[in-house]
Amino acid sequence: MENHYTNIKSLIENTKDKIGKPVSSQVVAATIESLGIREKDTMADYGFTSIQDLADLVYYELTTDRYYAGAKNAKEIEAETTQPKTIQLSDYLRVKTKIFAQYYSLGIFHLLPVLIQIAAIVLFGYSLWTYVGFNQVQSTAVVLGVIVGLVATGGFVQVIGRQASFYWNYEDFQMTKKTINYLHKIGLLSIGLILSAIFLVNFFFHIYPYEVLFVVFAYAFLVGTLLLMLAPLHTIKQRWVITLAIFTGTVVAIALKEFTTLQIFATHWIGIAAAIVVAKVFLLAYFFNLTKSKKAISGNKIKVPVMLYHNYQYFFYGIFIYIFIFIDRILAWSSGLNGNLPFLVYFEKNYELGMDLAILVFLLLAGVLEYSIASFTRFIDIGQKITDHKTPEVFNNQLKKMYWQQILLLLATSAGAFVLIYYIINASWGFEGQFNETLVKLSIKVCVLGGLGYMLLAWGMLNALYLFTLGQAMKPLKAIIYACLLNIFLGFVLSRFFAYEYSVVGMLCGAALFVVLTLKANIKFFKNLDYYYYAAY
Numbered sequence: 001m002e003n004h005y006t007n008i009k010s011l012i013e014n015t016k017d018k019i020g021k022p023v024s025s026q027v028v029a030a031t032i033e034s035l036g037i038r039e040k041d042t043m044a045d046y047g048f049t050s051i052q053d054l055a056d057l058v059y060y061e062l063t064t065d066r067y068y069a070g071a072k073n074a075k076e077i078e079a080e081t082t083q084p085k086t087i088q089l090s091d092y093l094r095v096k097t098k099i100f101a102q103y104y105s106l107g108i109f110h111l112l113p114v115l116i117q118i119a120a121i122v123l124f125g126y127s128l129w130t131y132v133g134f135n136q137v138q139s140t141a142v143v144l145g146v147i148v149g150l151v152a153t154g155g156f157v158q159v160i161g162r163q164a165s166f167y168w169n170y171e172d173f174q175m176t177k178k179t180i181n182y183l184h185k186i187g188l189l190s191i192g193l194i195l196s197a198i199f200l201v202n203f204f205f206h207i208y209p210y211e212v213l214f215v216v217f218a219y220a221f222l223v224g225t226l227l228l229m230l231a232p233l234h235t236i237k238q239r240w241v242i243t244l245a246i247f248t249g250t251v252v253a254i255a256l257k258e259f260t261t262l263q264i265f266a267t268h269w270i271g272i273a274a275a276i277v278v279a280k281v282f283l284l285a286y287f288f289n290l291t292k293s294k295k296a297i298s299g300n301k302i303k304v305p306v307m308l309y310h311n312y313q314y315f316f317y318g319i320f321i322y323i324f325i326f327i328d329r330i331l332a333w334s335s336g337l338n339g340n341l342p343f344l345v346y347f348e349k350n351y352e353l354g355m356d357l358a359i360l361v362f363l364l365l366a367g368v369l370e371y372s373i374a375s376f377t378r379f380i381d382i383g384q385k386i387t388d389h390k391t392p393e394v395f396n397n398q399l400k401k402m403y404w405q406q407i408l409l410l411l412a413t414s415a416g417a418f419v420l421i422y423y424i425i426n427a428s429w430g431f432e433g434q435f436n437e438t439l440v441k442l443s444i445k446v447c448v449l450g451g452l453g454y455m456l457l458a459w460g461m462l463n464a465l466y467l468f469t470l471g472q473a474m475k476p477l478k479a480i481i482y483a484c485l486l487n488i489f490l491g492f493v494l495s496r497f498f499a500y501e502y503s504v505v506g507m508l509c510g511a512a513l514f515v516v517l518t519l520k521a522n523i524k525f526f527k528n529l530d531y532y533y534y535a536a537y
Helices: 002-019 025-035 039-048 052-063 074-082 088-110 112-124 137-171 173-205 211-234 240-259 264-291 303-331 349-364 364-387 392-426 431-435 441-469 474-497 500-527 530-537
Strands: none
Touching: 002 025, 002 039, 002 052, 002 364, 025 052, 039 052, 074 303, 112 240, 137 173, 137 211, 137 303, 137 349, 173 211, 173 264, 211 240, 240 264, 303 349, 303 364, 303 474, 303 500, 349 364, 349 392, 349 441, 349 500, 364 392, 392 441, 392 500, 441 474, 441 500, 474 500
16 A cells, blocks of 8 residues: 555656646546556556546646646746746836847847948948949949849848758757858859859840959959858857958958058958958857867758758748849939930949938838847747637737837837938038038939838838748748839839839839738738747747
């Protein structure tokens, strides 16, 4: 009898460790069987005629004995010690404020590389790949090179962020490193193939002189490589290195411009190369220290078919986002409505100035995007823990309400960005004061329309990030493709039959369509958020 009592106490503890607080005696019976206990052994070992009778006793003890109140299994105890503490509803405002302060400021802080470039232009008329002294032919070559580099690597940046994050979150640092190195190699090969294809097209149709094409290729390869090297730094949460790399490259380039007789192109290329070296050396040293005593958890080989299957939608999304951003420029610069162009695509300064000012709206919304996704991922986990399974609509509505609060924040921040742009255009310390040049009406018109377009693009990207969080990638991909098509159609018609600057209207309308389609998907998403959350995990 004493042996029976000891065995039963041990069984209760083992059952608790395995399933925590049971929901029924049938679950306990299944657990007892999984422990290797057989029906014919229950009388001899426990004094019960069947497993079900034994399960009824264990279930009763675990659900009524105060000692086992709030019983948790081993996995729940582990999660409790490693995951953030679950908060109460009454703490939401405090926690939201804390998350906002942390992630909004983080998003703005990570604009520091952009601010470094702006400061360099203001102080020296020069930055890592721009120079106010370029003529239109030179500007055309440089800008086309930057566009090609960004588009060629945009998809790989998205895949690095997703696939490397998968291994990183599981602390499989060996596979994180291998994934990053593999995608870097394929990304560089992709740039080479795209440049080769452009060369062949130009060889047959003589679109650009070879000396112009060489400059395009140099900037495309270097800017694309830099983007690839910087992308993993987001994943491994070492984004300060991005600022370090850009700052180092800018200082090197400016020093070469000021103290040597090298051509501007060469100083740019050496500066960008310096930034690439800083980022790559850091990645090599960082992962060497991180992996020298650790083995891969998920195997030692990159499973290319699996990677392609899981990431192709994100890859194409990354490409089409960059295509969307540059469509209006390409259409405006190739219009020829006001006279014959020397090249198929020829840089137009006034249009570019308007879009450069407009993109400040998008840049200043970075903090909102950072905060929105951080709060969504935090509160979706908290919400599912504190919401009763019988009332999933409460869970869905709470997250939906939070989403609309973030949209109001996005609109308010956009209004602030437009106020800043107004002062940049009109204040004595603004554009005219810094560059001794007045913005023409065309640039201001493009700036206003482009700023609205960038605001809508940021809203659409926020919607896409929500959908990406729970694995719904196809809807944002379709939305950005449709937005690109509308951008091309409207921009082409307006820039060819009215005025070239109206290509920005195509961008504005395309961004509006992107918002509408992703918002529609998000509304459906929030109605069944509990289902999508369960399906994703």
